[in-house]
Amino acid sequence: MERQADPDLASRLRELLRSLPDERLPITYQQAAEALGLPPPRTIQRVALALEALMREDVAAGRPMIAALVVSRRGDLPRQGFFELAVSLDRFPADPAHHAAAYRQELRQVLAERSE
Numbered sequence: 001m002e003r004q005a006d007p008d009l010a011s012r013l014r015e016l017l018r019s020l021p022d023e024r025l026p027i028t029y030q031q032a033a034e035a036l037g038l039p040p041p042r043t044i045q046r047v048a049l050a051l052e053a054l055m056r057e058d059v060a061a062g063r064p065m066i067a068a069l070v071v072s073r074r075g076d077l078p079r080q081g082f083f084e085l086a087v088s089l090d091r092f093p094a095d096p097a098h099h100a101a102a103y104r105q106e107l108r109q110v111l112a113e114r115s116e
Helices: 007-019 029-035 043-060 080-088 096-114
Strands: none
């Protein structure tokens, strides 16, 4: 059974990502959980589910995916689930060799849209 994101959490996360200054971005999943005041357990999982909901909304609306502003603490890329969903939403190419470049382009588009 697929877990569903809390719609309120998804909208709060979108507002958080819109409100942060560019120099603080991207943030980690943990930083997002802390900024939203999420109590354990499963804080990262809840953030990930909310990000997936935002990805679906953004793709459906033809917008850059604001979820690109959240990355893993183990590097400068989102977690694997981000890429899997981006591929299934036809936003990213299926070939994982192109995921990092597709992500960087998406991040540029999100940051550009924020400054409009």
